[in-house]
Structures are given as C-alpha cells and as structure tokens.
Amino acid sequence: MRINILIASSQIKTNYKQMKKINILAIGFLAYLAIDGPAYAQKKPVATKKPAATTAKKTNGTLIPNDPNVKIGKLANGLTYYIRKNSEPKNRAELYLATRIGSLMEEDNQQGLAHFTEHMAFNGTKDFPKNEMINYLQKAGVRFGADLNAYTGFDQTVYQLPIPTDSAELFKTGFKILANWAGKVIMEGDEIDKERGVIIEEDRQRGKNAQERISKQLLPLLLKGSRYENRLPIGKIDILQSFTHDKIKSFYKDWYRPNLQSVIAVGDFDVNEVEQLIKANFSDLTNPASPRPRLKYDLPDNKEPLVKIITDPEQPYNVAMMMYKQRGSTATSTTADYKKQLMYSMINSMIGARFQEILQKGTAPFLFAQSTYGPYQGGLVSGINAFQTVVAAKSGAELEKSFTAALAENERISKFGFVQSEVDVTKKNILAGNEKQFKEKDKTPSSSFVQQYLNNFLTGSSIPSIDFKYAETQKAVASITLQEINALAKTLITRENQIIVVQAPEKDKATLPTEAQLVIALKNASNGVTAYVDNSVNKPLLETKPVAGKIVSETKIAAIGVTELTLSNGIKVLLKPTDFKNDQIIFSSFSKGGLSLAADADYESAQMVSIIPESGVGAFNPTQLNKLLAGNTGRAGAYVSDLYQGFSGSASPKDLETAFQMVYAYATNPRKDTEIFNKNISDYKVILENKDANPSSVFADTVQAVLSSYHKRGMPIKAADLNNVSLDKAYAFYKDRFADASEQTFVIVGAFDVTTIKPFIETYLASLPAAAKKQNYADNGVRPPNGKISKTVYKGLEDKAAVELYIHGDYIFNAENNIQLDALKAALEIKILERLREKESGVYSPQVGLSVEKYPNAHYYFNISFSCATANVDKLVAAALDEISKIKTNGATADDISKFKSEEQRQHELSLRNNNYWLSYLTNRLQNGDSLDQLLTDKQRLDAISVESTKASAQKYLTEDNYIRLVLMPQKK
Structure with a gap:
C-alpha cells in the first residue's frame, strides 16, 4: 500500500464525451483485489524455512559490476x-x-x-x-x-x-x-x-x-x-x-x-x-548515540492451503486468487541472477500469451485470467516471491469452473512445459527491446537511472551499465534453452505455502464454491490436461504489395522544422524529423466523421466498432499477429472516436515499413471475427450487469448522464443496449469509415530522414483507397445542461462523499482565451488546495480540472472535485465557491501568476524535446484549424497574463449561470 502525498495539483481533464469511452478488453479486475501496494507489517521476526518446492539447479555466476558512470x-x-x-x-x-x-x-x-x-x-x-x-x-x-x-x-x-x-x-x-x-x-x-x-x-x-x-x-x-x-x-x-x-x-x-x-x-x-x-x-547530520536496531521481518510458512472466502455488497465481480509463496531474494547481483530473472520474464510472457489466446475464444471459461511469478503481492514482504493466479468468473456459480480452468493452465505448463516456438517468439521480443534500449542509451531519461540506484540502496540489487546489460542480455538469451525454461517452470507450483482467496458480491454468496471445494479444485486441476498446440499462421502480413501512389506536392514549414506532403490520393502527411530519440518514430492520422455519422438505429453497434481492429487483421487473430510480429517493433492500429477516424502507430526506424503495412492492412483488410466479437459482448454484459454494485460507478454514470443532458448518445451504455449490437453493423460501419482515405491527415514524428521515408509513404499511404468525397462530422446536439443543476446520488455503505462541481459555457476558442483559462485554472487549483486541504483540513487531494473543445461547438468546463466526510460537504462546497468568488473579485494573486508562468515555461522547455508533444501539438493544431507555428508566440500570450486579466477572465468564465453540483452520499439508512 504505497502512500502517495501531494498529488493535488495533478492536471485532471474532465470531459463528458471522454467519460463514455469504452475499453472493452481492459476489464481491470486487478483493481478489485483489495491489496494494492508494496508492503505490510509484522509482530516479531519469524524463523525462515527452506522452500517447499524443489528449485532448478543453481549456478552462482559472476558478480555484476556497477556502472562506472555512477x-x-x-x-x-x-x-x-x-x-x-x-x-x-x-x-x-x-x-x-x-x-x-x-x-x-x-x-x-x-x-x-x-x-x-x-x-x-x-x-x-x-x-x-x-x-x-x-x-x-x-x-x-x-x-x-x-x-x-x-x-x-x-x-x-x-x-x-x-x-x-x-x-x-x-x-x-x-x-x-x-x-x-x-x-x-x-x-x-x-x-x-x-x-x-x-x-x-x-x-x-x-x-x-x-x-x-x-x-x-x-x-x-x-x-x-x-x-x-x-x-x-x-x-x-x-x-x-x-x-x-x-x-x-x-x-x-x-x-x-x-x-x-x-x-x-x-x-x-x-x-x-x-x-x-x-x-x-x-555532513553535519548525526546518528543517535544509541541507535535503535533496524530489524528484518518475515512471514511464517503454511503446510496446508490457507483459504478465505469474502463477500461484500459493493464487490462487483467474482474473483479468485491462487498464490504459491516461495522464498528468494528479488535482488539481482550476479549474472546467474540476471539470467534467471530473464527466464522468469519469458515464462510470464508466455503464460500471458496463452491466457490471451484462451480469452479470445467464445468457449473461454473465465472473464479474465492471469498468472505471473514475481514479488509476493507486488512486493509486500522482502524476500518472499510468489507464483500468483487471478481469475474472474461470470457468476458465483461459475467461479469453481473458472478457477479450475485457470489452474489447469498452470498445471499444463508444469507438466508439459512450453514449446520451442513460444520460446523463440519471446526471445525475439526480448532481443528487440534490448536493441532498442541500447540504441537509446545516450537518450535515457535521468528518472530511469534513479530507480536503479534506489533498488541498489534499498534491496542490494546491482547497477549494471547499459553496455553490460546489452551484452549480458544477448549472451543470456542465446544460452537459454527450452529445457532450462521448462525446468524452471516446474518450480512455480509448490505443494506447500498455498493460499486461496475468493472475493465476491454478497448477492452471489449462496452459489459460491465452499473452501473444501476450492481445495479439491486445486488438487484436481491437473486432471486431463494435455500439451499445448501452437496455432501460428505462416503467411505474410500483406499477400501482395500495394500499387504505389505518388507525392504530388511538398511544402516546407521551416519555422517549426516540418515538411508537408500531398499525396496523389489526397492524403496529407506532415513530417517532423527529430533527434530527441535515436530509435523512435511515432505517427497518427485523422479525418472527420467518426461515431457522429452513425445512424441512431445503428449507434449501439457503431459504439462497439473498436472490437474490429482489436480482433486482429486479415488472416491473423491477435495472438497470431503477435507471433508474426515477434522481434519487430513496428505496430499500428485503427480507431474511431466521436468526431474522427484514423490510424496510429510506432516503430524503430528499421521496422517502419511494418507499421505502414499494418496501416494498409487495417484500412483494406479488417478482420471480422465472430468468436472474438461475441466473447467481448458477452463479457461486457457481465461487467455492466455488475457495475452498479460499486458506488463510484453509479456516480460516474450519473455525472455522464447529467453532463450530456440525458441525450441518448451521451448516456452510459446499459447491458440491455448490447442486445441491439450486431457484428455485421459494426463491421459495415468500420468499413464505411475507412473506405475513403482521401481526407486523412498523417503526422509523423521521430528519428527518420525525409528522403528515406518517402518510398514507404508512396507505397502504403498514397495507395490507400480514396473516393475524394467531402466529409464532416455531424453535430448530434449532445450538450451539457444550461442553468443551475444540483443532484445527489445515494449509494454506498460508509461515511464517504464525493463531490463534482462544474462551471461551463460556450466561448470563443482561440489561443489567447485558452491560455487565460489555463492561468485561471492554475490559480484556482492553488487556492482550492490551500483552502480545502491546508486551512479546512477537510480533504486530501482536491482536484481542479479544465477541459476545452472547439467542435462540434466551442465550450469550456471547469471542474472541482474532492472526497470528504458526509458532514462536511456543504461547508467545503461553500468554501470552494468562496475561493471562486475571491478570484472574481480580486483576480489571481501575483504570486500565483508567477508560479503558473514559471511552471508553463519549464514544461514548455521539456515539451520541445519530446516526440509525443509534437505529435499531439501538430495534430491538435490541424484539427482545430490553427496556425502550425502558434507555439512561436506562446511567450507573448503568457506574458499577457496579469492580475487584471485573470480577474476579467474569472468574471467572464467563472459565472454560476451554468453551474452543476453533483454529490455522492452513502445510502440512507
């Protein structure tokens, strides 16, 4: 349980449209495992015992030398x-x-x-x-x-x-x-x-x-x-x-x-x-004359499995966890340690791939499953590792079946091991990552080195140089055999130090397996398991190379180092070569339309369009695609958002062609996989049916509904909505959105040469289908409500309230207004923190957010959010509104403006050396129709911020004409 302090000034962006984005495959069951941190505590030192399981043959290796550069x-x-x-x-x-x-x-x-x-x-x-x-x-x-x-x-x-x-x-x-x-x-x-x-x-x-x-x-x-x-x-x-x-x-x-x-x-x-x-x-700091000893603590062993079944009215999912505790240092000090850690990493990767393969099938016996070897409960206790499996079932009645199926995969690995093709794929990926890290060695951020030194001080881990790690990784990967991997895999499952935990909704209590049934499932999990069979597809990503188009015009924007190309199919490409990273190229694209163009009758299906690119591409499902691309850093995918559709991707320079090939494949040969689609919809129904047990989820749905004025397209998805979803309609909508690429605009940033990249652009982008249609997004009228709105949701068992305050309105979207809004937000953030936390001692981390958008209509949202005791809600809301009133009367203080300007300037300096910043900056300017060299005049706009300008802005934008107060309170007893 890591205790993080001083997070109050994190810049939270709140946008009701963003709130309804769905990540179908990221279920997040791990968030409900209750134990969420790196350590817990003990009463007295406990004598250690040898691990119950046999271990692989131990070799000492040689000591890893510390990096001479530290x-x-x-x-x-x-x-x-x-x-x-x-x-x-x-x-x-x-x-x-x-x-x-x-x-x-x-x-x-x-x-x-x-x-x-x-x-x-x-x-x-x-x-x-x-x-x-x-x-x-x-x-x-x-x-x-x-x-x-x-x-x-x-x-x-x-x-x-x-x-x-x-x-x-x-x-x-x-x-x-x-x-x-x-x-x-x-x-x-x-x-x-x-x-x-x-x-x-x-x-x-x-x-x-x-x-x-x-x-x-x-x-x-x-x-x-x-x-x-x-x-x-x-x-x-x-x-x-x-x-x-x-x-x-x-x-x-x-x-x-x-x-x-x-x-x-x-x-x-x-x-x-x-x-x-x-x-x-x-040097003048001193130690106590009689320093207290710093003792080390341990966990006792257990011969028989420890089992606990816990239910709670607000627990949304049926989750089981299996832990096999093992003793062993997490510090890496020798080359043998280093090789063994690589092998554990390979095992975790291969197990993860197997579970992902199962999860794609309509017959998957669980909603989610994962097994990993590593520090016990994320590092709770020094010197204790564990092989841990977590599984989520669709219901309490299915939990035993799901638990047994997940454990069977562990037993399959222990009994039969992995196959050579799995090891080969994992080795290729490790070597690709090692190569990339080595190429970036002179661009390694300082924060990466800090973590190494922290580990050395706190745990005794060695500090290898990047050169040493590169050479040792190459050597270790080359020497690791299938037999060594499988021998180590056999040590993961121990017959002692076993713990079984179930966390489930109170409503499912009667249908859950008993402790005895869980122990029997554990003992019988290996029954009937057979060896794994690889399902790789041996064919190229693209069957034939597309017929290349042409670059028809080229324009230099020298002030910001950008080259703009126009292609024969109408696509525009902006190129920003940089030297910020040695081995990174990133890109994204957009054209107008997105979900806004879906017909009302097809909207539920269109919202599920993300499942199409997540199902793989062409002949390859996601597992097969990952195997095909093993060792290749080139990746790309397609997206459809509210207002846009497009592509995004990344690659090392040597693999850029692969990333462009994937763009072409996703545009011209998307995969229609009934099994994956139906599995996603089925799992998502379970999630939606259970989410109302969580007060935060209920409150978030209310916030979303209110901020969209209960418009159909702004409402949270309900389980019943999924009954109207059709794969054919989702697939047809995807195909329609990418049928005409003529208005796509690509932004490419990173370590490339303009001349060298042009053949790839002509081959894979200029060849994309184009019908030269003029398209735009549709304004479907989703708006926040005008006037003063107040709503309280009663959900939850304990003395805990959540508050969301919104002040919003239409405005003129431009760089001058936006920087004034940013300054106002920063000043308000400082004052809300000082008042609600430091003076009132009523909150821990109040947050002030600002969200602005130009399309479909220019609108801004200020958001103040915090949690507190239920008795303090009215007092703290009044205090927050009082701080708003003060800024409207007096403007921001000179000190607060100085802080904002310094922070903006410092962050600007860092941003200018960051590829992701440039990708986002250029994309946003293009989407909003702004001048691409807008950043060159940022300092003038920053200098224009003053006490008087913030006062005028506060009076203009922090009016309570459009004020929304939303509060989550515990349910009435």
Whole structure:
C-alpha cells in the first residue's frame, strides 16, 4: 500500500464525451483485489524455512559490476550517495532522498507516524518554515505533486525533487531541501494538529469502500503471524487523531538518521560540484548515540492451503486468487541472477500469451485470467516471491469452473512445459527491446537511472551499465534453452505455502464454491490436461504489395522544422524529423466523421466498432499477429472516436515499413471475427450487469448522464443496449469509415530522414483507397445542461462523499482565451488546495480540472472535485465557491501568476524535446484549424497574463449561470 502525498495539483481533464469511452478488453479486475501496494507489517521476526518446492539447479555466476558512470560514496556519518551526469532532459536533475525506514519501525502507539512524518516534511523545516519550501519551488516552476512528491512504505520512505539546473541558486537550494527533509523537520505542534485531518481524509479517499473492507479480512490471512499485518502505512485512525506530539518527534529522531539514508542525484550537472554540495549539506547530520536496531521481518510458512472466502455488497465481480509463496531474494547481483530473472520474464510472457489466446475464444471459461511469478503481492514482504493466479468468473456459480480452468493452465505448463516456438517468439521480443534500449542509451531519461540506484540502496540489487546489460542480455538469451525454461517452470507450483482467496458480491454468496471445494479444485486441476498446440499462421502480413501512389506536392514549414506532403490520393502527411530519440518514430492520422455519422438505429453497434481492429487483421487473430510480429517493433492500429477516424502507430526506424503495412492492412483488410466479437459482448454484459454494485460507478454514470443532458448518445451504455449490437453493423460501419482515405491527415514524428521515408509513404499511404468525397462530422446536439443543476446520488455503505462541481459555457476558442483559462485554472487549483486541504483540513487531494473543445461547438468546463466526510460537504462546497468568488473579485494573486508562468515555461522547455508533444501539438493544431507555428508566440500570450486579466477572465468564465453540483452520499439508512 504505497502512500502517495501531494498529488493535488495533478492536471485532471474532465470531459463528458471522454467519460463514455469504452475499453472493452481492459476489464481491470486487478483493481478489485483489495491489496494494492508494496508492503505490510509484522509482530516479531519469524524463523525462515527452506522452500517447499524443489528449485532448478543453481549456478552462482559472476558478480555484476556497477556502472562506472555512477559515482557511489559514503560520508563519515554513514549517508550513501549516488551521482551521475546525464543530459536527458537537458538542464534538469532528479534529486532523491531515500530512507530505509517505514511503518515497520513504528511502536504500537506510533502506527501511522512514519507516513505522518513524511507529510510533516512539507509543513516546516529549519530553513523553510511553514509552506515556504513549496512556495519557493512553485515559483521556480517545480510542480506541486507532479514533480515534488514522496511516498511511504513498510520499510522505506522516499522523497523526490526534479529540479532545473540552469539556475545555480535554485539547484544548490535543492540539496538544502533534501538535507532539511533528512534531519531538520521542525514538527510544530499546530502544524501537526492541522495535518491530522488531511491524513484522515487520505484514508477516507483511498478507502471506505469494498476493497478496504475486504482487505481488512484478507490481511490476517496473507500476512498471518507477521508484523506486517499490524503496520499498514496509513496507520490507525484513533492513533492519528490522538497521538501526542512527542510520539512523532521521537519517531523522527530515532529513525531519520544518515546511516539509513541515501542521496541520489542524476542530471545535467558537474559531478564533482554535486559531490561537494552533498558533503556541505549532509555532513553535519548525526546518528543517535544509541541507535535503535533496524530489524528484518518475515512471514511464517503454511503446510496446508490457507483459504478465505469474502463477500461484500459493493464487490462487483467474482474473483479468485491462487498464490504459491516461495522464498528468494528479488535482488539481482550476479549474472546467474540476471539470467534467471530473464527466464522468469519469458515464462510470464508466455503464460500471458496463452491466457490471451484462451480469452479470445467464445468457449473461454473465465472473464479474465492471469498468472505471473514475481514479488509476493507486488512486493509486500522482502524476500518472499510468489507464483500468483487471478481469475474472474461470470457468476458465483461459475467461479469453481473458472478457477479450475485457470489452474489447469498452470498445471499444463508444469507438466508439459512450453514449446520451442513460444520460446523463440519471446526471445525475439526480448532481443528487440534490448536493441532498442541500447540504441537509446545516450537518450535515457535521468528518472530511469534513479530507480536503479534506489533498488541498489534499498534491496542490494546491482547497477549494471547499459553496455553490460546489452551484452549480458544477448549472451543470456542465446544460452537459454527450452529445457532450462521448462525446468524452471516446474518450480512455480509448490505443494506447500498455498493460499486461496475468493472475493465476491454478497448477492452471489449462496452459489459460491465452499473452501473444501476450492481445495479439491486445486488438487484436481491437473486432471486431463494435455500439451499445448501452437496455432501460428505462416503467411505474410500483406499477400501482395500495394500499387504505389505518388507525392504530388511538398511544402516546407521551416519555422517549426516540418515538411508537408500531398499525396496523389489526397492524403496529407506532415513530417517532423527529430533527434530527441535515436530509435523512435511515432505517427497518427485523422479525418472527420467518426461515431457522429452513425445512424441512431445503428449507434449501439457503431459504439462497439473498436472490437474490429482489436480482433486482429486479415488472416491473423491477435495472438497470431503477435507471433508474426515477434522481434519487430513496428505496430499500428485503427480507431474511431466521436468526431474522427484514423490510424496510429510506432516503430524503430528499421521496422517502419511494418507499421505502414499494418496501416494498409487495417484500412483494406479488417478482420471480422465472430468468436472474438461475441466473447467481448458477452463479457461486457457481465461487467455492466455488475457495475452498479460499486458506488463510484453509479456516480460516474450519473455525472455522464447529467453532463450530456440525458441525450441518448451521451448516456452510459446499459447491458440491455448490447442486445441491439450486431457484428455485421459494426463491421459495415468500420468499413464505411475507412473506405475513403482521401481526407486523412498523417503526422509523423521521430528519428527518420525525409528522403528515406518517402518510398514507404508512396507505397502504403498514397495507395490507400480514396473516393475524394467531402466529409464532416455531424453535430448530434449532445450538450451539457444550461442553468443551475444540483443532484445527489445515494449509494454506498460508509461515511464517504464525493463531490463534482462544474462551471461551463460556450466561448470563443482561440489561443489567447485558452491560455487565460489555463492561468485561471492554475490559480484556482492553488487556492482550492490551500483552502480545502491546508486551512479546512477537510480533504486530501482536491482536484481542479479544465477541459476545452472547439467542435462540434466551442465550450469550456471547469471542474472541482474532492472526497470528504458526509458532514462536511456543504461547508467545503461553500468554501470552494468562496475561493471562486475571491478570484472574481480580486483576480489571481501575483504570486500565483508567477508560479503558473514559471511552471508553463519549464514544461514548455521539456515539451520541445519530446516526440509525443509534437505529435499531439501538430495534430491538435490541424484539427482545430490553427496556425502550425502558434507555439512561436506562446511567450507573448503568457506574458499577457496579469492580475487584471485573470480577474476579467474569472468574471467572464467563472459565472454560476451554468453551474452543476453533483454529490455522492452513502445510502440512507
């Protein structure tokens, strides 16, 4: 359970049209497994036992050398430091303070204070009283939450500070901030008391739901007899409300000490200068005269299976999980460790592919299934791994069958192993990824190195260089045999240390299998299993190469480094070559129409059009397509959105032709797969029939319905709607949308040469079918309601409310208005956080969103959202509206405007070196009919923002003429 703090300023975009997008295949059952984090806690050390299962023959290998490009040192007081010069991104550095302490170190009367201490590090230190640290960093363009952040786990607390290096003063201050966190937090009494409510609201926001109630029953089973069970990082509410100040001060004094701390600095700087900054800021920190020992904790073994069946009224799905616990370090320190981890990765990939293959069949015995080997419950307990299977069934009555079928796949692998073709596919994919990483080695972001160094400090994992990893991966993959893989696969299933867990809706309680039936299913899962048979299709992606078209015109847009091509079939292509990545090309396209052109009678079927490209292409279903493309980075797909249809894809330069071939295939030879389509619709019906058990789902449906004025095309899909869905209609709609490509516009960005890419464009894009029809999207009249709307939904069992406030209206969509709206949103975000969290202590992470759209009509939406105690809803809504009123009266403060401008400027600097930014920027400009060089005048528009301009904007756009208040409250008793 990772405790993340300071996420309040994340930029949430809320758009009622986006809310009704459906990802049919991403069911998300894992979100309902209740245990959602990396650690839990114990009572006393437990003696370890040897794993029950036999293991593959062990070879020691050789020690992996640390990357010579990282400077590792230790101060006299025991503090460890890692320093690396890295220029991606330029003029930026990642600064981290890692501490090997967490909730496991708490006394019984300190439960929750490790996490509370992390909060207090942002509420006043010796050199940065109160909120001065946050204010200082925001004025320098460091984003609160997105950049400045921290987390607390069971045995670690980590603070992160990405910071610019082009200001010497700011960069030096970054190390002072880290040192203040490390040993100079003040812990003022009034600040402690103010923070109590924030942390209690964090607990409410993350919990007070089915997952939390289920986890409280699961923890005694999953962490039985260990300290982890009683040391959740969030702590106990009664302690958080009542602990005396000396308890948290004592925790900080005992555990925040340099011999348990590390400073990590990676970025565009001078290594020797950074080393001196670390020595100057951290050398005076001292350890206690009699330091408390940092104990290690363990989990006990269990000979017989542990079984738990848990039901809850708000649990939407019938889910079973099987865990085979194993002892073993997760640290990688030798070449043998490295090879073994590669083999586990290959096994996970091959198991995943097998389950995906089953899930595509109409006869699939489960809604969802997955098996993986890795750290136990995502890393809950150090030194414990597990082979874990999760399966979701359509109903309680079918859960035993689904559970048995999933376990049978595990047994099939244990009994018969994999086949050589599966291993070959996985090897090709690993080698392709290894090649790509190696080619990008000089463009590796600093954040990637930070994680390596964190792992070294916290777990002892080695720090191999990119060159070493490349060579060792090539060597290991070449040496791995089918026999080695299958020998390791046989160790996954253990006959001891087994745990079975069922989570199910209360309404299905009577139909669930009993604990005894689940144990019998486990014992009998191997009965009747036979060896796997590969179903690869041995034919090319395209049977014949298309007849190429021509580039008929070429225009240079020198100001932004773009070349525009017009093709003989009418398609336009914008090319933006970059050097931001060495091995990345990305592209997307669009033309007008999309779902808006579906007839009302066919709309339900048209909404399912995404299943067509997700079913594969031509002769290849998704599994066969993945096998065909093994080792090839070229990928592309088709999409149909509300207003557009088009393609998107990516590739390494060497595989770009494959990506273009896929575009051609999806346009001209889509796959009509009855089995996959029907399986998706059947599964989706189950999801829709069960989702109303979840209060958040019910509330989201209400928000969507209200924001679309209950228009048919804006309403959430219901299970009954799926009865009207036809594969023939969905397929026909897809074919119609891609029958004429003449108005498609492609944007291609990345590591390519304009001359070299042109033959691919002529062959695969200029050859796309074109009828030269003039098309547009239809305005079907989906609009948010005018006037003041208030609606309360009563759903849920606990004291938890969710609030969504919207202020919206029509406006003139242009760059000048949009930047003023952005500034207004940023200022409001700061004030809502200060008022609702810091002053009222009534919320954890209030969010302020802004969404703007030009088509089908220009409209803006401001959204304020938060969760809180039910008794505080009216008070906090009034406080939020009061902050809006203040901005309308006075405008944004000069300080807040300064913070916004600094953040915008800093993010702009990073964006200009990012391929995804350019792809999005050029696409948006084209769709909205804006000038492509609009960004060249961004600074002038940014400079035009002032106190007066924000005041005028607030008075114009934050009116309550169109105001929507939506609240989720627990059901009335």
